[in-house]
Amino acid sequence: MHAPVSRIELPAPPVAQRKPVVSTHHGVTLTDDYAWLRADNWQDVMREPALLDADIRAYLEAENAYTQAALGSTAALQAELFQEMKGRLKPDDSTVPAPDGPFEYFANYVAGGQYPRLCRRARNSEGEHVLLDGNAEAEGKPYWDLGGKAHSPDHRLLAYSVDDKGSELYTIRIRDLETGRDHTDEIPDTRGEIVWANDSQTLLYIRLDANHRPLFVYRHRIGTPVSEDVLVYEEKDIGFYVGLDKTLSGKFLIVDAHDHQSNEVYLIDADKPDSPLVLVEKRVHGHEYQVDHHGDRLIITTNSGGAEDFRICETPADKPGQANWREILAHKPGRLIIDVAVFKDHLVRLEREDSLPRIIVRALSDGAEHAIAFGEEAYALGMSEGYEFDTTTLRFTYSSMTTPAETYDYDMAKRTRVLRKRQEIPSGHNPADYVTRRLFAPAADGETVPVSILYRKGTPLDGSAPLFLYGYGSYGISIPASFSTTRLSLVDRGFIFAIAHIRGGKDKGYHWYTDGKLDKKLNTFTDFIASGEHLVAQGLTKRGRIVANGGSAGGMLMGVVANMAPDLFLGIIADVPFVDVLNTMLDKDLPLTPPEWPEWGNPIESAREFEIIRSYSPYDNVEAKAYPHIFAYGGLTDPRVTYWEPAKWIAKLRRLNTSDNLVLLKTNMEAGHGGASGRFEQLREMALDYAFALKITGLAAV
Template sequence: MDDTPSRAPLTQPSFAPPVASRRPVVTTHHHVKLVDNYGWLRAENWQDVMRDPALLDPEIRAYLEAENAYTEAVLAPTKPLQEALFSEMKARLKPDDSGVPSPDGAFDYFSDFVAGGQYPRLCRQPRGGGEIQVLLDGNVEAAGKPYWDLGAKAHSPDHKLLAYSVDEKGSELYTIRIRDLATGQDLPDVLADTRGEIVWANDSQTIFFIRLDDNHRPLFVHRHRLGTPETDDALVYAEEDTGFYVSLNKTLSSKFILIDVHDHQTSEVRLIDADAPTGDALLVTPRVTGHEYQVSHHGDRLILTTNSGGAEDFRICSTPITARGLDNWTELVAHKPGRLIIDTVVFANHLVRLEREDSLPRIIVRVLSDGAEHAIAFDEDAYALGMSDGYEFDTTTLRFTYSSMTTPAETFDYDLVTRDRVLRKRQEIPSGHNPGDYVTRRVLAPASDGETVPVSLLYRRDTPLDGSAPLFLYGYGSYGISIPASFSSARLSLVDRGFIFAIAHIRGGKDKGYRWYKDGKHEKKLNTFTDFIAAGEHLVRQGLTQRGRIVANGGSAGGMLMGVVANLAPELFLGIIADVPFVDVLNTMLDKDLPLTPPEWPEWGNPIESERDFAIIRSYSPYDNVEAKRYPHIFAYGGLTDPRVTYWEPAKWIAKMRALNTSDNLVLLKTNMEAGHGGASGRFERLREVALDYAFALEVAGLANAAVPSPKA
């Protein structure tokens, strides 16, 4: 018996869906012939399109616009629902919201939003209060532009200048400018086509930044002296291995500028004395495949978070600055299997670490002088935790944020000595929110190999748990990224209409330690997909929902997850929403010229060099495994200038799926022709994209007209 849900009763447009022509591109790898019927959708001049979308081939543009028109027509009946969802979500955002000020010297720095503003303002005021100075108003800067994204921003050590970077196309090509904070005017210095990161030397006249190569890879560290021509910028470091990326940072002590070279499993750090910016970059310890380390500074020593010595879940070590090599590292915090050290902050007198064990985070404070430790405790069953190092090194104040799926974010200042915590801000929900109306809890779903997959749940307390409710199941599961069980005001619009919302903390993330990541990458990647399916099946067995009542969602590498589970278990899902989905995995990993391909080989494997890796990726690559079967409702979203997941991946996938799908379920594609990987840039415009996703889910679940209860007093 076929229990695949029939298509929701949406009004059909007056025209048929677009049909992409089949133009076979045939290649052979490891004696295997690959036929790509839709390879023509990949623009040959994609590098140019990133910089100027108008250069897209007219035929490709016409096809993408036809898909957009079809999606618009099919989803036209949901327009009132989209507007209702958008209005609800917008009403939950404080119109004139402001961040908690961070002290630095004589000033407190913060960002805020003005009522009706889409973009943040960067502000400061005298420390402890006083007249607010607006350093940069994003609403003014973005006026008249279809896309505007503020990248990095950094005030100079003498507080006279603001360096900031902006992307106006969504292609993650940032232009750096320097603003004189006394006059409010930008200096003549303009640095185009950068990664966007900015680090000041201590002289307040020198900045370090990163340029990209022709294939959009951040490989070159440059030094710019204010007032000098761009042609005089010095090349400080050039990475020759295109499988590695370069990033910049600065120690909290302000002593060193850090050049961090890394892929997904190996790192290498160099130091530049921030007081001598023209000096040499000193290597901490050479890269060794599989060794990851992060560097902080304290006095005459470096503090290193490292997985050396078999410390899979990391340990913390110390070494003299003058004897940086690995042989000189001495242990401060030992490795404990299953307790993953996520982040460390080194202050003048304390070392603070954020760690996770059994998928729950905690903060540990260590006194550097005697090694005494204590934990900052929390009570809920599933929650999210983050900490900030701020600007100041010699302080006893740690700032951290706490939230859960029912509790809006709370920002605390914590005294590392007295252990007092002061609530500095609680996220306001202007339209009202009562945490008691909702339930959050965690369940463990058994996987086929005996592992248990944590699943975080959110639902209204009055939602019937008899299997009748639809389930919205979110997953990611790649690069060691863990999805926190944090608060989202937007998702309340789904839950209030009867959905159960679930996050599957599947392998490929680090939710249960570094082992959890290793068990979901490369040769073990299949675990990521089967864990997600196991989570859905378990929630069905628990009577929370039914097969064919689950709407799955994931983006980027999580979009790849969506494509795989659509192929492996289509009958489990009512619908699948794939945001900027990495679905053409095999072709992308075979193209060494694409921006992310070489750095991604440690994650997925190198199908160019390895026949085994080729076979593994080919076995699950969503695009390569679409076949004639009854698929659930599919909604894919792409960005024309996306350098991470190129627009043609979802376009090709949808073209092939529409040709082979044997059900009458919806197969839809929307390409944002003015944005990239992150979607729309304004805080309200982003909500329109979420509203579209949620309207699709509610429509196919038959809840488009569900009543929305008001928060209880």
């Protein structure tokens, strides 16, 4: 059995003041004792953290001090974990160069550097020309994040965006690649995305509104005042956001307006960036489609016509509407089309069936198809279009929970592959020392939940091993069974690591997503619990020996399962957790609330959806009971899951928890949703999470 966690020398934990705020919705009265932790000037705090109310700051800092004291005994372990994880990162790592015309572009790190350098070199040559050095740009800043980056078609300019607060407010700058100097053009308060028109003088970008919503597409011409930028598109529905892209052919700029289940696409002639938008097909609730271009036609990936897992159509480029769509690949239930790339001679799709991905290459000349095959029981797969349209080379990456990432260039015509890079682990890694398996946990309604597991050979499978169970389960996001250098620090110390591929993701097709949202959201939580219980039933661990982890919407999952099945878990690690679901969905002024209503429901308009959310919202369902050890992590400038969500949750948990287990909160006062920005500082945060897990399982000294 594991050793108990000592709390003998801990100071008294912070106690948040209770200042009840009462509200009534659909005849139901809600009382929120900790609403005061939400700063009235939160928009200003996103831009300037120093403006945070003094009482709120004092409380967050007291919580940070208490967490530091509670985990103080693990300081040496944290340092050991950090050095261990850092030792698995190649100090001078580099991406495989991607060719584009006379150059090939890549990013690399220098030994000791926290941030990437953007580089290029002449095609098929050696050496490097540094276009942007993230380490130099970030010097003296507590936070620095490179957002969008795009070189101009003539290769003379680099447009890039930077956030130095963690608030996801990116400033766009344009660098002359001959002189290395930035133009005077500087565009603040953007989402960070950038696409170039073919004249290499015009770019499109997205500006955010006062509530941090990306609703406006603007056109900027190099050398002109930002105040003269032209509004290209304005989204009137605050439940929709806009995105930007460009077809690989270079023919069209793409403006995409979308929520979580519907979208519409507009095209702009990339040779004539001041030409009007052309609508492909107007939005219809529940219709999602993606647009690519080839010759005189558009290639449309769509879920129209009952194609839940998507089908592929084509249409004349000058007649883009749905009435002209002709099917070229029929829908197959259970085969989810994840992504499509269109090259001069080939159409490539990444699809998933039976919860495993594969790549299918189709010759456009005759429609002949072949698959790129893989052999492991559980693995992850991704593909990259690169920059070039007229090529037979497809780049893809492969990894598994035991196999470090491998990058291949695949000749689609010759059907041959060349290994371009294998992820190096400087401290050493032998895949044969580890085992990865895929299990299927039975859910209460007869479904089976895929669970990917990793453990070191020799780990006892008699129930004595602690188990680290990760889950997400929202927005249709599937968590791949990919390689991670960090989790080796847990499995090398005796943990079994597991990923529960629960409903709310798309691991088993689009229905796996729809069965885990809105009025079926409960499936997400019960799937996760069923996964843990199945691993216990298989003898891999014991009840009360599981440490669960999830972040953001996965942090909401953590809050719910802590309420629903507290005795199943020894500990809960909730990173930037979306735990105040009901209050957030009732606040239409928060950045993400209106676009989130299709995912969770609109409790303002619907009494039924109000009750559904209220039934599971973690903060609203904390009650007097024995909770497992809980560690929550927040970011002060986080616009996605605002800092007060974990702060309120921990305050309520500490008041009502009847166990003697740790209840801890750490707020990064200089970062947002993604945590620390440097690649090594991120490892320090992971080391803290893992030290917490090792401490509560009694393995901290191992």
